[in-house]
Amino acid sequence: LLLYRWLRVANKKPTNFPPGPEYSVPFLGDYGWMLVINASHLHKAAIKLGDFYRTKILGISLSRFPSIVVNDLAVAREVLNRREFDGRPDLYLARLRDKRFNRRGIFFTDGPAWKEQRWFILRYLRDFGFGRRFPEHEAEVNSELLSLIDLLRDGPKYAHEHTIMKDGYVKCPNVMFSCFANSFLQIVSGERFPREECDVLFNAGSNAMLFQRNGDDYGTILSFYPWMRHIYPFSRRFNTLREASLRINEFIQSIIEKYLQTHDPNHVRCFLDLYFKQMEKCTPQEESFTFQLDQLVLGVVDFFFPAISGATTQMALLFERLLHSPHVVERMQQEIDDVVGNGRLPTLDDRPQLPFTEATLREGMRIDTLVPSGIAHRVQEDTTLQGYDLPKDTLVLIGMDAMHNQKEYWGDPECFRPDRFLDANGKLCLAKDLSLPFGAGKRLCAGETFARNLMFLTLAALMQNFNLRQRPSDRLPDLTKRITGVIISPRDYWLRFEPR
């Protein structure tokens, strides 16, 4: 009876909290119900629970954290644009990314230090071409795409390339790791890895995918009970996540240290030099953070990591979709042939004349929502939402996949239909694109413009030059068999880019 009473008190929801399960699973809270309903795809479990309680704002307890899942586009937009919701919870999944288990970086920090770091990084990356039109950077991306096209057309040249290309078929999403990573590193350090040295980028990409696939959108059970990392099989998962993270950090740190050793405050070569100058003005802190080396490492990782694993996975999801829709490929190719021809690669100047290609990318991001539950937010002070009371520190998950599939907004959300974003004259109509794949408000994805530009250029270049072919023995991909981790990803698959 005492245990029963303790569990009831421990799992008690705050008063006037959004509807959700009344009785929680001992020890796990409603996270337990979600594991029972759909352990592999927690965002789908949240949709089922929401439907059961007939609510678009589901109130649950994740172990001791009161939490809500917002499964409605209009409410999500409101949440993302209100300052009280801009916090991030202190999740163990985030801490294990740092060598000393400190909260570092941009993704999982909040408060004035997050604001300061986010502002500085975005402000000064911009000077080197991040998130805006910048001819020097566009030329570097063009070279990177030509190198990718060479690999796809002429086959592997270097030993490491044989691991991602066999008998003319390339492994997806891995084949895009070097192009996307180099396009970002060029902005940070002013340099790209030459093709013969790209094995380090392929390794970093594989580690990033390990983290993406072994994490989950709710922070994994390790975030609620970190001590479980000592118990098998949780210890195995912990080790995978930890080792993958530390290997990526070491890689970024090795680049940073190379520049630090030759840093001259009077001669700025790249973004890193500007950050080093700022570091010289600050005293390093242990628990909180300012401009210091471990913060710079995680700060850069937080950009490098989604560039190498997130944007490439979004492309891999799209290629699978396109295998099911050859007519969409044909329409993109026709459009690109008419506007660009085949004498040069498509550029960002061509983009307004390639509305169907742009619409295909947008539709891909809607139907295959990369981050199905967003990145958890935290309520920073007691507040209300749609008449419910939310106490400080409530966790807020945005059901991005749910809202991109709401019938009331999309009509036929299950159909892959790029035309939904075009007007009667075939022009792109942004007012019709209600999707929010990058979030919104102050926590908006810091890499949105970079990602949109690079994905557009990659898609247009590949469609201009290739047809997509599967191995003769392969069936069309089963789009329901995807992996839900921190992001949704396809299982690795092999594809031939057949020259047109």
Ligand code: HEM
């Ligand atoms: C298809 C590609 C991508 C998608 C769909 C995506 C989506 C998202 C989403 C949903 C968030 C969380 C927003 C929130 O908290 O409400 C986020 C955050 C973030 N993204 Fe992206 N992202 C992508 C690519 C990138 C790239 C390429 C970069 C960097 C080069 C990047 C950098 C970041 C950063 C730094 C944050 C954390 C922002 C903060 O908490 O202040 N993302 N992204």
